Amino acid sequence: MAVQQLSAPSCAQSGIPASGVRHVRHRHTERFTVVGNHLAQHRGLSLTAIGLAVHIQSLSDGAKIGIKALTARFAEGEVVIARALRELEACGYLSRTKERTPGDRWVTRTVAYDDPSAVAPVSSPAPQSTPKPRRRPESAGSEPTPPKPAPVPAFVPDRAPAPALPEPDHPDLARHRTATEILAGLRRDAPSLVLSERDVRRLAPAVSVWLERGVEPAAVCRTLTAALPPDPINHPAALLAHRLTELLPPPLPTEPTARPVPRIVPLQNCDRCDHAFRAPEPGNCPGCSLLPGS
Known part of the structure; x- marks a missing residue:
């Protein structure tokens, strides 16, 4: 009688994936x-x-x-x-x-920020331990009430990396304040452009570049609020960052140096032949000046 050969269980039967990464977990208690x-x-x-x-x-x-x-x-x-x-x-x-x-x-x-979608920065105080709720007495024959699952945090869609915002060549405190006021007041003209304080601080240097290049504050507001999409804007700060970067005007050209105005020599009538000629003072024309007795 032949001896039965026993084979090892397959990966699918043992619960181990046949391909891909396998994790060896370790619970850290420090560092x-x-x-x-x-x-x-x-x-x-x-x-x-x-x-x-x-x-x-x-x-x-x-x-x-x-x-x-x-x-x-x-x-x-x-x-x-x-x-x-x-x-x-x-x-x-x-x-x-x-x-x-x-x-x-x-x-x-x-x-x-450990989590940009959080309302408060991560540096908030450590959460206190939550006391365990008291269990209600169960009547005979009744099934225990299952605990409520913890709320699932809202999903935040990934955002593609945006180009770096422009920085002013010569930072100016007064110009920076004007830029902050422009961003904070955009919601007056466009209610969908509501920015947080952190977004205003991040976008203010880019608006300062526009002001530094001679663009009036009213013109900056018109550019940022013009032709907004009719649908709700989920990320107004990202839209404004795109416009501030892509629509940035070039610096104003330097004014040309004023050229000296050439002096116009007035016309004179020759005292001898009465012909007109140009000279700074009255007298004889060049031809009469060569004649004897002139």
Whole structure:
């Protein structure tokens, strides 16, 4: 009688996928960072930007995340690091604004957001433990009430990275204030262009560039509010950032240097032949000047 051969169970029977990645999970109890899938699986960010965002989220408050500091930390160059920072800023994971210090110095304030869709920044106090609800006494023969599932956060669609916003060549505090007032007042003419304070701070430098190039505030408002789509605008800040970048006018040409006006020599009548000729003073014409006795 032949001996029966036993084969190992297939991957499908054992629950192990036949292809693709297999995870070996480990529960961290120290030195770890929680990263949301909205960032780790973001379809609009490059792999460099996602990795840089994870690194920034793992840092403590006050850490240096400028281009020079990140370039010294990683092998990527300044161009790659700068592009990744612009991607994170366009998708709301970073906010960089220029502010003037009391000593008349301009500094860049950087704020990192773990989840841009959250109402409040991540630096809010740690949540307190929620007390367990008391269980109601169950009557004999009745089935226990199943617990209510936790609410699922609203889905935030991915946004493709937008080009970097223009920066003013010569930052000016008064011009920056005017730009902020323009953005905050857009909803008067276009109720769909309601911006948050963070969006106003992010877009104000781009509006300052328009003012720096000689565009009047009223003209900036007309450009930003003209021909808006009839459908509701889900991301008004993204629409304004596109217009401020794509419709940016060139700088005004420098005025040409005024040329000196040539002096016109007046006409004179020759004292001898009475012919007209040009000379600064009355007298004889050139021909009569050569005759004897003139």
